Amino acid sequence: MSESNQTYGKGPTESILSTMNQDGSRNWLRPKLAKGKHYYRRFAVAWGLILTFVVIPHLTMSGKPLMLFDIPKRQFTLFGTTFFATETPLLLLLLLGLFLSIFLFTALAGRVWCGWGCPQTVYMEFVFRPIERLLEGSPAQQRKLDKQGGSPRRVLKYFIYLLLSMFLAHVFLSYFVGTTQLWEWMHRSPFKHPSTFLIMAGVTAMIFFDFSYFREQTCLVACPYGRFQSVLLDKHSAIVAYDYNRGEPRAKKRQRSEEPPEGAESWGDCIQCKACVLTCPTGIDIREGLQMECINCTQCIDACDDIMEKIHKPKGLIRYTSQQTLETNQKQGILRPRVLLYPLLILIIFTALGMALARREAAEVTILRGGSNPYKVLPNGQISNHIKIKIANRTPKLQKYKIKLIAPKGVSMITPINPLVVAAQKTETAVIFVLAPRAMFTDNGSLPIQFTIDNSSDYKTTRKYKLLGLLKGINPSDLK
Numbered sequence: 001m002s003e004s005n006q007t008y009g010k011g012p013t014e015s016i017l018s019t020m021n022q023d024g025s026r027n028w029l030r031p032k033l034a035k036g037k038h039y040y041r042r043f044a045v046a047w048g049l050i051l052t053f054v055v056i057p058h059l060t061m062s063g064k065p066l067m068l069f070d071i072p073k074r075q076f077t078l079f080g081t082t083f084f085a086t087e088t089p090l091l092l093l094l095l096l097g098l099f100l101s102i103f104l105f106t107a108l109a110g111r112v113w114c115g116w117g118c119p120q121t122v123y124m125e126f127v128f129r130p131i132e133r134l135l136e137g138s139p140a141q142q143r144k145l146d147k148q149g150g151s152p153r154r155v156l157k158y159f160i161y162l163l164l165s166m167f168l169a170h171v172f173l174s175y176f177v178g179t180t181q182l183w184e185w186m187h188r189s190p191f192k193h194p195s196t197f198l199i200m201a202g203v204t205a206m207i208f209f210d211f212s213y214f215r216e217q218t219c220l221v222a223c224p225y226g227r228f229q230s231v232l233l234d235k236h237s238a239i240v241a242y243d244y245n246r247g248e249p250r251a252k253k254r255q256r257s258e259e260p261p262e263g264a265e266s267w268g269d270c271i272q273c274k275a276c277v278l279t280c281p282t283g284i285d286i287r288e289g290l291q292m293e294c295i296n297c298t299q300c301i302d303a304c305d306d307i308m309e310k311i312h313k314p315k316g317l318i319r320y321t322s323q324q325t326l327e328t329n330q331k332q333g334i335l336r337p338r339v340l341l342y343p344l345l346i347l348i349i350f351t352a353l354g355m356a357l358a359r360r361e362a363a364e365v366t367i368l369r370g371g372s373n374p375y376k377v378l379p380n381g382q383i384s385n386h387i388k389i390k391i392a393n394r395t396p397k398l399q400k401y402k403i404k405l406i407a408p409k410g411v412s413m414i415t416p417i418n419p420l421v422v423a424a425q426k427t428e429t430a431v432i433f434v435l436a437p438r439a440m441f442t443d444n445g446s447l448p449i450q451f452t453i454d455n456s457s458d459y460k461t462t463r464k465y466k467l468l469g470l471l472k473g474i475n476p477s478d479l480k
């Protein structure tokens with residue numbers, strides 16, 4: 001993997017992507033670390049998130065994993081509540097509530113997620129980039145290595161990146177298979193679980209590719225959330241911004257002995273040191289105004305505050321503010337239509353979800369038609385319907401469900417296992433044959449019946465079902 005840049009001929013003069021040279025080749029960004037109060041706060045948040053991500057698969061709640069997305073079994077466990085495949089609407093409601101919360105958060109605090117919470121930023125700036133700085137030195141030393149085309153230090157860096165990517169892929173996988181299963185697989189030959197091994201290898205490759213090569217381009221060209229900013233943000237949202245009222249007209253120290261440009265009483269506070277540009281992980285100049293590429297990482301705030309301190313000017317030339325405040329010099333109010341509408345919608349969604357969860361039954365029963373033939377006519381003239389009763393036990397304990405056919409009289413059932421034993425949070429299916437005399441069926445060949453399913457303690461339900469049989473006037477011999 002070459003990290004060197006080459007420029008061929010004369011490129012376009014207009015502004016292009018910060019990660020691309022004018023000839024279309026990759027511009028490797030080597031941001032300078034700026035340490036300040038925001039950096040230390042972000043460091044604490046980032047490592048808190050990393051530890052949370054690693055620890056969650058090991059935690060349990062009410063005897064269940066805190067989070068487990070069991071795709072083969074189509075069961076999702078979140079904070080001690082298991083959602084089954086038939087409860088997808090509840091899960092969708094939860095996701096909708098989370099999305100709206102992100103919208104609200106963005107309207108209030110801008111791209112705070114991108115700069116403080118997104119795994120791309122967290123792992124890039126607080127895990128992978130520090131390793132790079134440790135092994136390859138300052139941005140200038142890294143550029144020197146780019147020109148050399150490689151070194152043992154760079155090979156070592158990529159080797160450590162690979163190990164880290166494998167570790168993160170394993171943690172990621174444990175959210176889908178659980179830590180016990182993962183641990184078991186890790187002690188077995190990959191040939192015994194090839195598909196899972198391939199998934200792990202694929203996730204490792206994607207993480208390695210992202211943090212070694214693709215890097216900030218994920219935020220600049222791939223992330224859909226970044227593209228939504230223009231609709232999620234408004235003039236009142238908090239953003240990282242350069243105070244052009246205070247900073248302009250900008251000038252280097254030596255230029256300041258000259259008269260300021262016409263219309264300006266004095267020079268602004270920006271001394272054109274470019275510390276804010278050199279530290280930017282997406283390679284932009286915040287002084288050009290609000291840009292989609294800005295992930296609100298606050299590194300330029302720390303870099304500029306450091307310069308302001310050195311030149312004895314007040315800090316905050318770059319700071320958290322809003323476009324409205326910059327334009328009017330007045331503090332923005334929090335209340336505005338979208339900030340009122342989002343919480344209202346969130347409240348409605350979470351109330352509906354809470355009510356649905358409170359009314360959830362201890363089991364879920366589904367009656368299905370079994371086999372390819374809906375019914376059979378037996379030699380004794382009776383009609384046999386093959387059906388399946390699927391029971392999902394939502395309780396944390398093993399349950400025994402007794403299935404009884406309660407109506408109408410004259411109908412009987414045969415089932416090999418009754419009561420049906422279902423382990424905690426599992427689903428089992430009972431195979432049942434219901435026998436009924438032909439005379440009981442209606443002219444259009446149907447017969448309503450009723451079952452009860454009960455676990456002798458806290459769950460009992462009555463379910464209706466319609467048996468199928470011969471239509472009036474049809475003889476069994478006609479079917480042959």
Ligand code: SF4
Nearest residue numbers: 270271273274276304
């Ligand atoms: S760091 Fe501050 S002073 Fe330096 S160029 Fe950026 S805005 Fe101007």
Ligand code: SF4
Nearest residue numbers: 280294295297298300
């Ligand atoms: S402009 Fe500032 S806040 Fe935005 S990405 Fe660059 S360094 Fe981070």
